[in-house]
Amino acid sequence: MTQSSRLGVNIDHVATIRNARGGTHPDPLDAARIAVASGADGITLHLREDRRHIRDNDLVRIAAGVAAPINLEMAATAEMVAIAEALGPHACCIVPERRAEVTTEGGLDAVGGAASLAPLIARLTAAGIRVSLFIDPDAAQIEVVARLGVPVVELHTGAYAAAPARELARLQRAAAHAASLGLEVHAGHGLSFDNVAPVAAIAQVAELNIGHFLIGEAILYGLADVVGRMKGLIVQSRT
Ligand code: PXP
Numbered sequence: 001m002t003q004s005s006r007l008g009v010n011i012d013h014v015a016t017i018r019n020a021r022g023g024t025h026p027d028p029l030d031a032a033r034i035a036v037a038s039g040a041d042g043i044t045l046h047l048r049e050d051r052r053h054i055r056d057n058d059l060v061r062i063a064a065g066v067a068a069p070i071n072l073e074m075a076a077t078a079e080m081v082a083i084a085e086a087l088g089p090h091a092c093c094i095v096p097e098r099r100a101e102v103t104t105e106g107g108l109d110a111v112g113g114a115a116s117l118a119p120l121i122a123r124l125t126a127a128g129i130r131v132s133l134f135i136d137p138d139a140a141q142i143e144v145v146a147r148l149g150v151p152v153v154e155l156h157t158g159a160y161a162a163a164p165a166r167e168l169a170r171l172q173r174a175a176a177h178a179a180s181l182g183l184e185v186h187a188g189h190g191l192s193f194d195n196v197a198p199v200a201a202i203a204q205v206a207e208l209n210i211g212h213f214l215i216g217e218a219i220l221y222g223l224a225d226v227v228g229r230m231k232g233l234i235v236q237s238r239t
Pocket residue numbers: 010046073093095103104134154187188189190191209210211212213
């Protein structure tokens with residue numbers, strides 16, 4: 001058996017829940033520590049332009065407080081590059097970002113954006129950060145990523161998650177193509193217990209980044225414990 005893919009756990013939605021109340025609970029730093037203690041190989045977090053979930057201070061606390069590589073997802077903007085340079089995460093994944101979108105709905109257009117991406121990639125690389133571009137599993141996009149001198153490509157698995165039987169072969173071809181050009185291959189978006197195995201089985205896939213499903217399952221299947229503990233505290237209070 002070959003070495004398995006690394007698991008990067010995306011903890012953005014812990015911050016989404018925290019922000020719904022405007023307080024400090026639940027703390028994404030606690031979630032990151034629990035994820036790492038439970039087998040996560042890295043922590044992924046997306047600092048969006050509108051700061052709808054992760055905030056600047058979360059980045060600093062998580063980078064300082066977690067003993068695992070940090071993968072910062074960010075838009076290709078001067079503001080984000082400056083934040084990454086100051087923070088120095090292990091990796092930065094450049095993603096497309098539209099303010100109105102609910103999540104990262106598709107891959108980056110590396111072909112159309114190559115000229116504007118190049119100087120930002122150069123700055124991140126000079127800061128010692130391992131750069132990846134989040135793209136659809138498309139040969140033309142992969143070739144541009146390789147030409148830009150970026151070491152890692154993350155393949156968007158959203159289309160696969162929506163139609164696994166139809167899209168798996170495209171993902172497999174893209175992973176093989178990227179690896180043949182010397183790129184390290186990551187994948188993510190919409191992965192779940194039901195659909196992760198065929199992607200994790202692709203030999204070239206070195207890392208999977210998974211968020212929404214994990215946090216959703218944690219809420220459902222962690223609920224029994226915390227409701228039981230709360231009930232116990234209430235009952236004990238009068239005994
Ligand atoms: N990888 C990248 C680059 C992403 O932008 C996201 C979503 O933030 C993920 C992985 C994780 O996707 P999901 O939350 O659907 O698991």
